[in-house]
Amino acid sequence: MNEDFRKQPPLKLAERPFSISKPFETHLENGLKIIIFEDSKLPLVSFRLAFRFGEIDDNNRQLSIMNSMMKEGTEKFSSKQLADETDKYGASISIGSSSDDTIIAASSLSVYRSEMLDLIAEVLFKPTFPEDELELKKQNSIEGLKFNRSDAGFLADERFSKIVYGEHPYSITSPTVSQLENITRDDLVALHRERFVPNIATFLVVGDVNKDDLLAELKAKFGDWKQGSVVSKDFASVPKRTKKTLTIVDRADSAQSNIVIGNLGIKRTDEDYFSCLVMNQILGSGATSRLFMNIREDKGYTYGAYSSFDKRKLTGTFEASAEVRNEVTGAAMTEFFYELNRIRDENVSDDDINLAKSYLTGVFPLRVETLEGLMGQLVSQELYDLPKDYLETYRENIEAVTISDVKRVAQKYIDVEKIAIVIVGDKKDILSQIEGFADNIETFDVEGNLIN
Amino acid sequence: MSTKLNIAPIKIEKFTLENGLRVVLNEDNSSPVVSVAVYYDVGSRNERKGRDGFAHLFEHMMFQGSENIAKSGHFQHISRAGGTMNGTTGSQRTNYYEVLPASQFPLALWLESDRMLSLNITQENLENQRAVVIEEKRQRYDNQPYGQIFDILTEMVFTNFANSHSTIGSVEDLNAATLDDVADFFRMYYAPNNAVLTVSGSFEIDLAKELIEKYFASIPRQPLPPEIDVSEPEEVALKHKIWEDKLAPLPAFLIGWKIPPRRTKEFNALYLAGKLLYDGESSRLYQKLVKGEESVLQLFGFTDERRGPSMATIGAIPKPEQDVKQIRQVIFDEIENISNNGVSLEEMNKLQNQLRNDEVRSRQSSLGRARQLAEFTLYDNEPELANTEIENYLSITAEDIRLAANRYLKTDNRSELDVIPVNKG
Numbered sequence: 001m002n003e004d005f006r007k008q009p010p011l012k013l014a015e016r017p018f019s020i021s022k023p024f025e026t027h028l029e030n031g032l033k034i035i036i037f038e039d040s041k042l043p044l045v046s047f048r049l050a051f052r053f054g055e056i057d058d059n060n061r062q063l064s065i066m067n068s069m070m071k072e073g074t075e076k077f078s079s080k081q082l083a084d085e086t087d088k089y090g091a092s093i094s095i096g097s098s099s100d101d102t103i104i105a106a107s108s109l110s111v112y113r114s115e116m117l118d119l120i121a122e123v124l125f126k127p128t129f130p131e132d133e134l135e136l137k138k139q140n141s142i143e144g145l146k147f148n149r150s151d152a153g154f155l156a157d158e159r160f161s162k163i164v165y166g167e168h169p170y171s172i173t174s175p176t177v178s179q180l181e182n183i184t185r186d187d188l189v190a191l192h193r194e195r196f197v198p199n200i201a202t203f204l205v206v207g208d209v210n211k212d213d214l215l216a217e218l219k220a221k222f223g224d225w226k227q228g229s230v231v232s233k234d235f236a237s238v239p240k241r242t243k244k245t246l247t248i249v250d251r252a253d254s255a256q257s258n259i260v261i262g263n264l265g266i267k268r269t270d271e272d273y274f275s276c277l278v279m280n281q282i283l284g285s286g287a288t289s290r291l292f293m294n295i296r297e298d299k300g301y302t303y304g305a306y307s308s309f310d311k312r313k314l315t316g317t318f319e320a321s322a323e324v325r326n327e328v329t330g331a332a333m334t335e336f337f338y339e340l341n342r343i344r345d346e347n348v349s350d351d352d353i354n355l356a357k358s359y360l361t362g363v364f365p366l367r368v369e370t371l372e373g374l375m376g377q378l379v380s381q382e383l384y385d386l387p388k389d390y391l392e393t394y395r396e397n398i399e400a401v402t403i404s405d406v407k408r409v410a411q412k413y414i415d416v417e418k419i420a421i422v423i424v425g426d427k428k429d430i431l432s433q434i435e436g437f438a439d440n441i442e443t444f445d446v447e448g449n450l451i452n
Numbered sequence: 453m454s455t456k457l458n459i460a461p462i463k464i465e466k467f468t469l470e471n472g473l474r475v476v477l478n479e480d481n482s483s484p485v486v487s488v489a490v491y492y493d494v495g496s497r498n499e500r501k502g503r504d505g506f507a508h509l510f511e512h513m514m515f516q517g518s519e520n521i522a523k524s525g526h527f528q529h530i531s532r533a534g535g536t537m538n539g540t541t542g543s544q545r546t547n548y549y550e551v552l553p554a555s556q557f558p559l560a561l562w563l564e565s566d567r568m569l570s571l572n573i574t575q576e577n578l579e580n581q582r583a584v585v586i587e588e589k590r591q592r593y594d595n596q597p598y599g600q601i602f603d604i605l606t607e608m609v610f611t612n613f614a615n616s617h618s619t620i621g622s623v624e625d626l627n628a629a630t631l632d633d634v635a636d637f638f639r640m641y642y643a644p645n646n647a648v649l650t651v652s653g654s655f656e657i658d659l660a661k662e663l664i665e666k667y668f669a670s671i672p673r674q675p676l677p678p679e680i681d682v683s684e685p686e687e688v689a690l691k692h693k694i695w696e697d698k699l700a701p702l703p704a705f706l707i708g709w710k711i712p713p714r715r716t717k718e719f720n721a722l723y724l725a726g727k728l729l730y731d732g733e734s735s736r737l738y739q740k741l742v743k744g745e746e747s748v749l750q751l752f753g754f755t756d757e758r759r760g761p762s763m764a765t766i767g768a769i770p771k772p773e774q775d776v777k778q779i780r781q782v783i784f785d786e787i788e789n790i791s792n793n794g795v796s797l798e799e800m801n802k803l804q805n806q807l808r809n810d811e812v813r814s815r816q817s818s819l820g821r822a823r824q825l826a827e828f829t830l831y832d833n834e835p836e837l838a839n840t841e842i843e844n845y846l847s848i849t850a851e852d853i854r855l856a857a858n859r860y861l862k863t864d865n866r867s868e869l870d871v872i873p874v875n876k877g
């Protein structure tokens with residue numbers, strides 16, 4: 001049987017056109033920005049009411065409690081009634097904050113659009129923050145903190161953030177027990193009044209809706225919302241690193257070492273964003289990257305080794321990480337540094353950069369196949385203040401990255417001489433393997449106390 | 453409320469190649485994306501004693517190259533095309549899938565057919581992937597608080613080895629796997645007549661048929677693998693066990709029940725009973741335990757869907773100093789309440805809306821559709837169930853739920869696992 005056709009990958013078929021039409025945008029008189037994207041493929045609708053304030057705008061770290069308390073009682077509904085009202089439509093509403101923003105998210109069958117808008121308005125405008133619900137929420141959140149401390153990933157992130165961000169509020173990854181204990185109902189009422197204002201908010205709706213009907217409804221339900229003051233953003237500067245550091249969080253009985261190696265990176269709108277994206281694709285994003293191929297596929301030290309630039313409004317981080325068995329902690333670090341140095345010192349090949357670019361441009365339509373995928377794109381474009389033509393120019397921005405750009409941003413953002421290494425693991429099993437990686441080693445316990 | 457879902461059905465075209473490969477096509481041009489899924493009728497249920505975890509280890513070998521594709525070539529080709537891919541192993545099946553820009557559709561067929569025909573089985577790849585899988589086990593199970601408790605409960609609920617042992621396996625068994633095992637497993641289970649191929653998304657039907665014929669038709673059929681026995685004895689007593697967890701910050705418990713197979717009226721009713729009990733903030737047990745008594749920090753549950761005897765589970769992490777027995781009793785009282793008094797009209801409306809919402813959302817992505825079609829074809833030989841099974845769920849009545857809870861949950865024939873933290877520090 002002649003099966004020569006198997007020897008080469010098949011030619012691709014004709015491209016099928018891909019375009020996303022521009023969503024409709026407008027403002028209400030109170031400053032609330034509205035973005036509507038009509039998509040009637042299926043009878044679904046998705047809502048995001050996104051605010052330009054986040055964890056870092058709240059020194060007392062009361063946001064996570066406030067967000068969840070908005071669903072624990074309103075003028076019209078008790079906590080249980082709110083849960084019943086949402087679930088009876090098979091729908092969902094959640095309120096959450098990241099470092100930079102706060103989002104009320106809801107989704108449902110499109111036939112329940114008006115009911116969902118009423119519910120969003122109810123939790124947004126009429127929360128009553130009942131004292132008994134607040135006590136329970138505080139109690140549960142304090143227990144939740146203990147939970148976090150059993151998780152190696154949480155501990156690694158907590159320590160790494162403190163090291164690279166110093167006094168900047170990005171350094172804080174969760175509230176303290178005493179912050180939680182001290183929250184009062186008055187705090188929440190004030191925080192809610194101050195922060196949830198229309199002039200720092202965007203209401204995004206994607207799905208099976210009629211734009212004009214929806215707009216009329218949004219005006220009726222959110223048009224009387226009063227403006228407030230805009231949060232001022234005045235934060236401590238991030239520290240300048242002067243040397244390589246190695247920090248252990250000693251977690252007894254760990255079956256693996258959780259290794260994080262990194263430093264400060266870029267903000268989402270940095271001009272080096274696309275070069276960093278391509279560089280990181282080659283270094284540590286996904287199953288074709290150098291870290292994965294070396295530390296997993298060649299050495300078998302880990303289930304996965306990756307690197308990433310996190311997206312933040314202000315300065316983000318660069319991080320390379322893996323979870324490896326205790327015995328190979330030192331050997332895995334050697335491979336990490338080999339790859340970090342290699343991408344700084346050597347030009348990547350044409351094949352490397354072409355692979356990275358063709359992935360980053362080709363995968364785009366896959367990301368917006370579902371309502372939630374498309375919504376994710378629109379939300380980040382909005383909250384990070386990306387240019388209006390961001391989606392249209394994405395491909396050419398990726399294509400423009402050169403081999404020397406890759407080397408340049410590797411040298412600029414992966415500062416191996418001053419990098420921070422954090423390992424969460426069982427110190428007695430790994431110490432002798434890692435002593436050579438920095439001049440001295442600091443050790444913390446899982447509660448966050450410095451031991452030496 | 454109507455038991456019909458008022459959306460356009462998934463368009464289905466199905467055929468079988470001469471070598472026994474079952475193919476299902478769903479043309480849907482709403483996005484310029486195509487998903488290809490290959491499901492093999494092999495999971496941990498097919499493993500023999502002493503080879504726990506082998507089906508999953510084998511899944512890793514499927515990414516190590518074949519006659520015309522280099523080691524790691526699968527990742528490279530898919531990435532270069534702007535696609536994503538993965539494989540997963542469960543108790544019931546092993547699946548592989550690619551999601552690609554529509555123009556790259558032939559690539560997935562080339563890659564999937566090459567490894568079905570000519571997998572590259574070498575000692576070096578086996579050693580490497582054995583190490584990776586053991587790290588996967590450490591990362592996802594051994595190094596996680598409560599990471600092992602669901603596998604332990606499954607071992608308690610089921611008696612038959614085919615059902616009871618874990619998919620990830622043990623280090624000892626993973627270390628015992630030989631190259632001959634890999635070759636035998638490939639021959640026995642990775643044959644076209646033991647597999648299903650589904651394609652969903654933007655493509656032309658005629659071209660798809662032509663390409664599938666070209667890439668898959670010459671892969672030889674194999675004798676069908678031996679039938680397996682997944683039957684379970686009726687339980688007659690309560691089982692209880694204590695697990696000491698080195699990483700857990702607080703005690704926890706799980707309760708498990710053996711229940712009838714998927715797609716039976718009883719299974720569907722018990723799935724809905726589970727949702728009423730623990731799913732979401734309006735659920736009965738959330739309102740009783742997390743609110744109400746304020747005794748529980750986290751409440752969870754799920755229904756494990758199998759072709760044979762299946763499993764229902766409810767678990768909780770109580771707050772410190774709480775009486776675990778008392779919390780379990782609240783759960784049993786609520787099950788008794790359903791068994792005696794049934795389910796309200798409001799609850800039935802809620803369940804039906806949740807079913808509709810979940811169903812419509814699951815149809816959004818080409819991969820979601822490809823996976824559903826593949827499962828119904830592999831398990832039931834009836835891809836059309838992707839359109840109609842929802843009606844079976846919507847037709848479950850309050851009385852069906854009451855009867856099923858009464859028969860399968862209100863019983864001493866269950867398994868209870870108590871998790872005790874032992875932090876040695």
